[in-house]
Amino acid sequence: MGIPRRLCSSLNLFQVVRFGSKKKSYSSLHPPNPSCSNSFLTHGIHVFQCPDTVGIVAKLSDCIASRGGNILAADVFVPQNKRVFYSRNVFVFDPVVWPRMQMEEDFLRLSKTFNAMRSVIRVPALDPKYKIAIVASKQDHCLIDLLHGWQDGRLSVDITCVISNHFRGPESEVIRFLEMHGVPYHYLRPTENKSEPEILKLVQNTDFLVLARYTRILSSTFLRSYGKDIINIHHGLLPSFSGINPSKQAVDAGVKLIGATSHFVTEEHNAGPIIEQMVERVCHRDNLQSFVQKSQNLEKQCLSSAIRSYCELRVLPYEEKKTVVF
Amino acid sequence: MALVRRVPQFVGLANRNRNMSFKSLDPPSSLTHGIHVFHCPDAVGIVAKLSDCIASRGGNILAADVFVPENKQVFYSRSDFVFDPVKWPRVQMEEDFLKLSQTFNAIRSVVRVPALDPKYKIAVLASKQDHCLVDLLHGWQDGRLPVDITCVISNHHRGSNTHVIRFLERHDIPYHYLCTTKENKREGEILQLVQNTDFLVLARYMQILSGNFLRSYGNDVINIHHGLLPSFKGGNPSRQAFEAGVKLIGATSHFVTEELDGGPIIEQMVERVSHRDNLQSFVQKSENLEKQCLSKAIRSYCELRVLPYEEKKTVLF
Numbered sequence: 340m341g342i343p344r345r346l347c348s349s350l351n352l353f354q355v356v357r358f359g360s361k362k363k364s365y366s367s368l369h370p371p372n373p374s375c376s377n378s379f380l381t382h383g384i385h386v387f388q389c390p391d392t393v394g395i396v397a398k399l400s401d402c403i404a405s406r407g408g409n410i411l412a413a414d415v416f417v418p419q420n421k422r423v424f425y426s427r428n429v430f431v432f433d434p435v436v437w438p439r440m441q442m443e444e445d446f447l448r449l450s451k452t453f454n455a456m457r458s459v460i461r462v463p464a465l466d467p468k469y470k471i472a473i474v475a476s477k478q479d480h481c482l483i484d485l486l487h488g489w490q491d492g493r494l495s496v497d498i499t500c501v502i503s504n505h506f507r508g509p510e511s512e513v514i515r516f517l518e519m520h521g522v523p524y525h526y527l528r529p530t531e532n533k534s535e536p537e538i539l540k541l542v543q544n545t546d547f548l549v550l551a552r553y554t555r556i557l558s559s560t561f562l563r564s565y566g567k568d569i570i571n572i573h574h575g576l577l578p579s580f581s582g583i584n585p586s587k588q589a590v591d592a593g594v595k596l597i598g599a600t601s602h603f604v605t606e607e608h609n610a611g612p613i614i615e616q617m618v619e620r621v622c623h624r625d626n627l628q629s630f631v632q633k634s635q636n637l638e639k640q641c642l643s644s645a646i647r648s649y650c651e652l653r654v655l656p657y658e659e660k661k662t663v664v665f
Numbered sequence: 666m667a668l669v670r671r672v673p674q675f676v677g678l679a680n681r682n683r684n685m686s687f688k689s690l691d692p693p694s695s696l697t698h699g700i701h702v703f704h705c706p707d708a709v710g711i712v713a714k715l716s717d718c719i720a721s722r723g724g725n726i727l728a729a730d731v732f733v734p735e736n737k738q739v740f741y742s743r744s745d746f747v748f749d750p751v752k753w754p755r756v757q758m759e760e761d762f763l764k765l766s767q768t769f770n771a772i773r774s775v776v777r778v779p780a781l782d783p784k785y786k787i788a789v790l791a792s793k794q795d796h797c798l799v800d801l802l803h804g805w806q807d808g809r810l811p812v813d814i815t816c817v818i819s820n821h822h823r824g825s826n827t828h829v830i831r832f833l834e835r836h837d838i839p840y841h842y843l844c845t846t847k848e849n850k851r852e853g854e855i856l857q858l859v860q861n862t863d864f865l866v867l868a869r870y871m872q873i874l875s876g877n878f879l880r881s882y883g884n885d886v887i888n889i890h891h892g893l894l895p896s897f898k899g900g901n902p903s904r905q906a907f908e909a910g911v912k913l914i915g916a917t918s919h920f921v922t923e924e925l926d927g928g929p930i931i932e933q934m935v936e937r938v939s940h941r942d943n944l945q946s947f948v949q950k951s952e953n954l955e956k957q958c959l960s961k962a963i964r965s966y967c968e969l970r971v972l973p974y975e976e977k978k979t980v981l982f
Contacts, residue, residue, distance in 0.1 A: 419943050578909055579896040592895055593978030595933040596915065616912040618935055623980040626735050661910030663940040 380431040383408065383462045385446060386652045389455035391417050391424040398452070399428065402445055408432035414665040418657075424453075425655055427665045439465055461652055468497045469546040469650055474538070474553040477505040479513055481551035481572055484639040485646075486516055494643065495650055498522050499545055502538055504529045504555060535561045549646060550604065552638070559606040569604040570649060572642040574634050576600060576616060581609045586630045589621070597621050597630060599637035601645035603662075612662045614645040614654055696747040697780050699724065701762060702969045702982075704773035707733050707740040711769055715744065718761055724748035730982040734974075740769075741972055743982040755781055777969055784813045785863040785967055790855075790870040793821040795829055797868035797889055800956040801963075802832055810960065811967055814838050815862055818855055820845040820872060845872050852878045866963060867921065869955070876923040886921035887966065889959040891951050893917060893933060898926045903948045906938075914938050914947060916954035918962035920979075929979045931962040931971055 387399060396415060403410055412429040432442075442460055450458030475482040482501065488494035500523040507514050507524065517524050525541055527534035535558060542548060542565065550557075550571040557569070575585030576598030582588075589597050598618040605611035617637045621630060648654050648664060655663040703715060712731060719726055728745040748758075758776055766774035791798040798817065804810035816839040823830050823840065833840050841858055843851040850872055859865060859882065867874075867888040879886065892902030893915030906914050915935040922928035934954045938947060965971050965981060972980040 416940060418940070576893065576896065576913065577911070579893065591977065593930050593974075594894070595930055595981070596893065596935060598913070613910050613912055618913060623732060623734070623974055623978065657910075657940050660908065661940065664912075 379433060379435070381434050381462055381464050382411075383430050383432055383442065383460065384652050385426075385428045385430070385460045386457065386655060387424070387426045387428075387450070387453075387455060388457040388655060389424050389450070389453040391422040392453070395424055395453055396426065398449060399426065402449055403428065403430050403432075406432060406437040406442070406445065408437060416663055416665075425657075425663050425665075427652060427655075434462075434465065457655070459652060463495065468495055470497045470499050470544060471547055471549055471646075472500050472502060472542045472545045473498060473549045473551050474502045475505070475551045476503060476554040478552040478554075480635045481638055481642055482513060483516075484643065485549065485551055486513070488643055490516075490520070494646060496646070500525055500541060502527060502541055504534070504553075529555075539564055547649070549642070551642065556608055557604060562604065562606060568649070570614065570642070570645055571602055571604045571609075571611070572638050572645075573600045573602065573609050574638050576618060577602065577609060577613060586634050587627060589634075590625075590627050590630050595621060597634055597637070599634065599641040601641045603656075610660070612656060612660055614648065614662055614664060615641050617641045617644075695749075696725075697750050697778055699746050699748055699758065699776060699778045700743065700969045701746070701776045702741075702743045702773065702972060703766070703769075703771060704739070704741050704972055705766070705769040705771040707738045708769065711740050712742065714765060714768070715742065718765055719744065719746050719748075722748060722753040722758070722761065724753060732980055732982075739772075741974075741980050741982075743969060743972075750778075750781065773972070775969060779811065784811055786813045786815050786861060787864055787866055787963075788816050788818060788859045788862045789814060789866045789868050790818045791821070791868045792819060792871040794869040794871075796952045797955055797959055798829065799832075800960065801866065801868055802829070804960055806832075806836070810963060812963070816841055816858060818843060818858060820851075820870075850875070850878075856881055864966070866959070868959065873925055874921060879921065879923060885966070887931065887959075887962055888919055888921045888926075888928070889955050889962075890917045890919065890926050891955050893935060894919065894926055894930060903951045904944060906951075907942075907944050907947045912938060914951055914954070916951065916958040918958045920973075927977070929973060929977050931965065931979055931981065932958050934958045934961075 385399070387395070389395065400410060408430040409432070410428055410430045414427045416425040417423070439462060442462070446458055446460050473482060473485060485494060486498070489496065489498055501513070501517060502525045504527055506526050509515070514524055527537055539561065545567070547568040547570065548565070550569060552572060552574070562569070575581070575589070576596070577600040579585070580588045586597070596618045598616055600613055601615045602613045603611040617640055619633050619637055621633065625633070653665045657663045701715070703711070705711065716726060724746040725748070726744055726746045730743045732741045733739065755778060758778070762774055762776045765771070789798060789801055801810060802814070805812065805814055817829070817833060818841045820843055822842050822844070825831070830840060843854055845851055852875060856878065862884065864885040864887060865882070867886060869889060869891070874886065890902070892898070892906065893913070894917040896902070897905045903914070913935045915933055917930055918932045919926070919930045920928040934957060936950045936954055938950065942950070970982045972982070974980045
């Protein structure tokens with residue numbers, strides 16, 4: 340099932356980040372400067388999911404305060420009739436007063452105290468960026484938008500490679516861009532087993548995957564083997580128009596609103612937990628071309644928004660098929 | 666097909682007005698609003714002739730919408746104008762537009778003068794859920810819904826102490842309780858009760874009207890679906906949406922055809938939902954949307970803003 344795997348894998352995911360970071364010396368990333376250590380306030384994000392009980396917020400906030408951290412934003416959510424607790428804290432702290440490794444230990448202790456299903460701490464300025472691979476097909480509006488967002492610094496990830504079942508020549512915009520930035524492009528000719536073992540090999544060192552209008556369905560074997568989160572963009576307002584060519588379906592159905600949906604990929608096609616949905620109005624003055632154009636616009640925004648939320652630790656799995664998005 | 670069926674009704678409606686005696690007019694100096702919608706095969710010169718007709722009678726066009734779809738030889742327009750009913754009598758207006766509709770072989774030509782013409786007569790059908798019904802009744806009372814409600818028909822019994830019954834009694838609107846079963850949908854009786862209406866409004870009426878009923882009734886039927894069609898067709902869309910973990914819920918108002926929840930869509934509205942919503946707030950937001958969406962659809966329809974477009978769509982000016 341998507342959720343348990345992702346729970347474990349997310350823990351693994353973030354643990355990999357943590358342990359990976361622990362092995363690195365943080366001092367090499369941001370040399371401490373004792374003469375002005377007071378001015379180096381860094382942002383930290385902590386998300387917490389555990390069985391609900393009295394006192395969690397008190398203990399979490401006390402932990403942060405005791406280390407001189409100042410909470411700037413907090414979201415707490417306890418669903419009705421369910422004994423589960425979700426929180427996300429954004430705080431600033433002095434990494435000299437509260438070293439990164441100490442922070443790990445402090446939150447680890449809290450997660451044990453409360454038997455947490457999930458306790459993740461991330462310091463964007465110090466921790467390595469998330470490594471992602473982007474998988475695309477022929478349609479490249481989402482891919483190009485992601486690449487530009489990455490280049491502009493709006494998408495704070497490391498793109499390890501782009502994988503596609505569509506050939507792109509050296510003169511194409513995508514190839515020239517990728518070559519300019521030293522990002523490999525892997526063209527995997529469509530074969531019977533859908534090239535999945537090759538893809539797995541190419542993405543094994545990534546933190547999560549982004550399907551940017553990738554048209555092939557990933558098998559459950561792949562999902563289980565990869566083990567980490569995969570974010571997909573569906574060019575329709577799920578569960579409407581699941582399947583191919585939702586724009587044409589929408590035109591034919593005479594709807595007045597079209598949309599896009601970003602969601603986690605699970606074994607069930609186009610049915611994984613939804614992260615974000617966006618709509619735009621259409622009317623009789625729209626033709627298939629403008630439907631498609633508006634749809635592509637929405638897909639780009641919706642996918643970027645989902646990836647940004649995910650990287651900021653705003654997206655948490657909720658029950659079987661849903662998400663908490665702080 | 667609804668499209669074909671709906672055509673005679675529109676034209677018929679205009680003719681009906683001509684035969685009635687119009688109520689006494691305001692003092693000659695007051696300008697009155699008129700609305701004209703036109704739907705015909707496309708050709709050069711339609712806008713010129715329509716606007717010339719209006720101008721020649723001293724009418725002043727305040728708003729106009731023209732739409733000719735790509736690759737289709739069909740013309741839609743809606744003109745909103747003010748005129749002096751002394752200079753341009755209502756009956757003369759009918760004749761003038763009739764002549765134009767014949768010139769251009771119009772599929773549809775309707776003129777409506779809200780201040781002079783009788784209000785549209787509607788019957789409202791409802792079941793147990795009454796948020797839409799109550800909202801319509803209040804809108805009607807406040808004058809926001811410019812219709813005449815001839816009666817309310819329901820397959821749900823309401824006692825004399827209920828808000829709905831007391832409201833209807835106060836305003837002299839009959840309430841007809843027609844209990845339905847799987848075998849008997851009481852369609853014959855409904856038909857009789859609604860035979861003098863211009864269109865019907867299904868305000869969360871939970872019974873499916875048969876193709877027979879739709880053909881026999883012949884006029885338009887507007888329904889509100891508590892979901893963003895084509896998502897969540899069928900029962901309990903709020904619960905379906907809640908369980909699907911969507912981030913947006915919606916409502917859809919549409920014309921009723923033989924295909925359940927498949928008729929041409931008039932209007933759709935959405936609202937955001939999140940993890941903080943439970944089923945109760947899903948339902949509450951949904952009910953809110955349904956009320957707004959249905960009212961808006963009825964208002965648009967009464968203002969002649971809704972025109973059938975191809976098989977399953979609408980032009981909404």
